Amino acid sequence: MRDAYHEELDAISDNLVEMARFVGSAMGRATTAILDADLKLAESVIEGDDKVDQMHRDLENSAIALLARQQPVATDLRIVVTSLRMSADLERSGDLAQHVAKVARLRFPDSAVPRDLQATILEMGQLAQRLMAKAAEVIITKDVELAMQLEHDDDAMDSLHRNLFRHLMDDRWKHGIETAVDVTLLGRYYERFADHAVSVARRVVYLVTGEHADEFEPEPAPES
Amino acid sequence: MRDAYHEELDAISDNLVEMARFVGSAMGRATTAILDADLKLAESVIEGDDKVDQMHRDLENSAIALLARQQPVATDLRIVVTSLRMSADLERSGDLAQHVAKVARLRFPDSAVPRDLQATILEMGQLAQRLMAKAAEVIITKDVELAMQLEHDDDAMDSLHRNLFRHLMDDRWKHGIETAVDVTLLGRYYERFADHAVSVARRVVYLVTGEHADEFEPEPAPES
Numbered sequence: 001m002r003d004a005y006h007e008e009l010d011a012i013s014d015n016l017v018e019m020a021r022f023v024g025s026a027m028g029r030a031t032t033a034i035l036d037a038d039l040k041l042a043e044s045v046i047e048g049d050d051k052v053d054q055m056h057r058d059l060e061n062s063a064i065a066l067l068a069r070q071q072p073v074a075t076d077l078r079i080v081v082t083s084l085r086m087s088a089d090l091e092r093s094g095d096l097a098q099h100v101a102k103v104a105r106l107r108f109p110d111s112a113v114p115r116d117l118q119a120t121i122l123e124m125g126q127l128a129q130r131l132m133a134k135a136a137e138v139i140i141t142k143d144v145e146l147a148m149q150l151e152h153d154d155d156a157m158d159s160l161h162r163n164l165f166r167h168l169m170d171d172r173w174k175h176g177i178e179t180a181v182d183v184t185l186l187g188r189y190y191e192r193f194a195d196h197a198v199s200v201a202r203r204v205v206y207l208v209t210g211e212h213a214d215e216f217e218p219e220p221a222p223e224s
Numbered sequence: 225m226r227d228a229y230h231e232e233l234d235a236i237s238d239n240l241v242e243m244a245r246f247v248g249s250a251m252g253r254a255t256t257a258i259l260d261a262d263l264k265l266a267e268s269v270i271e272g273d274d275k276v277d278q279m280h281r282d283l284e285n286s287a288i289a290l291l292a293r294q295q296p297v298a299t300d301l302r303i304v305v306t307s308l309r310m311s312a313d314l315e316r317s318g319d320l321a322q323h324v325a326k327v328a329r330l331r332f333p334d335s336a337v338p339r340d341l342q343a344t345i346l347e348m349g350q351l352a353q354r355l356m357a358k359a360a361e362v363i364i365t366k367d368v369e370l371a372m373q374l375e376h377d378d379d380a381m382d383s384l385h386r387n388l389f390r391h392l393m394d395d396r397w398k399h400g401i402e403t404a405v406d407v408t409l410l411g412r413y414y415e416r417f418a419d420h421a422v423s424v425a426r427r428v429v430y431l432v433t434g435e436h437a438d439e440f441e442p443e444p445a446p447e448s
Binding site for chain 1: 283288291292295297298300302305308309312389393397401404405408409412427439
C-alpha cells in the first residue's frame, strides 16, 4: 500500500496527465476550427481554456498544500516543484490553443489559412497534438526513451515552421499581408506549443536522470 | 536582526531584482540594436542571455534548498513558490529580448524595422523596459499601487501593438512580406515581455493581498 504522501503525489501526476490530454485535444480542435472555418468549434476551444486555468490553479494549490503538510526533501521536493512547472507549461499550452482558435474566430467566415498552406498547418496541428500526447505518456511512464522521441518530433516541427516561413517569403506569395500576419502568428503558436510539450518531457527526464532540462532549452526557429 | 530564513529569502528577492534589471536592460539594448542595425550590440544581447539562464538556475536551486532546509509553511511557503514563478517569468523575458536581438542580427546590415515604424518600435521597446524596471521596484517595495500602474502601462503596450497591426494591414503597406513577418514577430515579443513584467507585479500583489493573480491573466491583443 502507498502512503498518503505518495497518493497525493500520484493525484498531482494524474491531474498533469489530464491537463496534457485536455490541451492536446484543444490544439487539435483549434486546428480543425481554423482549417474548416468552424466558428462553433473555435468558440468551444476559447471557452474551454477556463477549464485549463482552473486545473492549473487547483494543481498549484494541491502542490503547495502537499509541500506544507508533508515537508518533502530531496527528490520528493524536486518532484513537487517540477510538477508546478509542468502545470505552468500546460496552462500556457492551453493559451496557445486558444490563440489559434481566436485567429479562426477573427477571420470567420473565411479560413485564415490559404489552400496551399492548409496541409502544412494540418501537419503542424497534428504534430503538436501528438507531441502533447507523448508528453502525457512520458508523465505516466517516466520513459526516458520516449521523452527523447519528443526532441525528434520537435525538430520536425521546426522544419515545418521553416517551410511555412519559406512559403511566406517566396516572391510568389499572393495572399496579402493580413494572411501573412495570421500565418506568422499561427506558426509561432504551434512552435511554442511544441516547445512546452518538449519542456514537460524534459522535466520528467530531469527527475529520472538528474540531468538539468534547462541546459537544453529549445532554440527558436532561425527565422523567428 | 533577521533570522537565517529571512536572510535567505531576502537574497532570493535581491536576485529577482537583479534578473529583472538585467532583462529590462537587455530589451532596451535589443531595441537599440534593431533600430540602429547594430550587429555588435545584438550579439552582446544574444550572448548575455546565458547569464539570465544561469541566474534562473541558481535562483531555483536556492529556493529548493531553502524549502528543504527551512520547511516553510503558509505565507512563507507561498513566497518561495512565487519566487520560483517570478524567476521563470524573468528567464522567459530574457529569451524574448534575445529573440528581438536575433531579428536584428538576421537582417543586418539592414534594419528589420522600416522608417515609418521606428517610432512605434522605439516606444514599445522603451515601454517594455519601463515595465520591467517597475516590476523590479514592485519586488523591492511590495507597493500595490505601483503594481496597478503596470496594468495601465500594459494597456498602452496593447494599444501600440494594435497600432502596429493597423499599420501592417493598411493597404498602403509597401515594405513587403519579409518585413511584415519581422514586424509581426517583434510586436509579439514586446507584448509577451510586457505580459511577463505584469505577471511578476501581479504575483507580488497576490502575496501582499491574497488575491490570485492568475484570475487576471493578460488578454492577448485582439489581432493576435
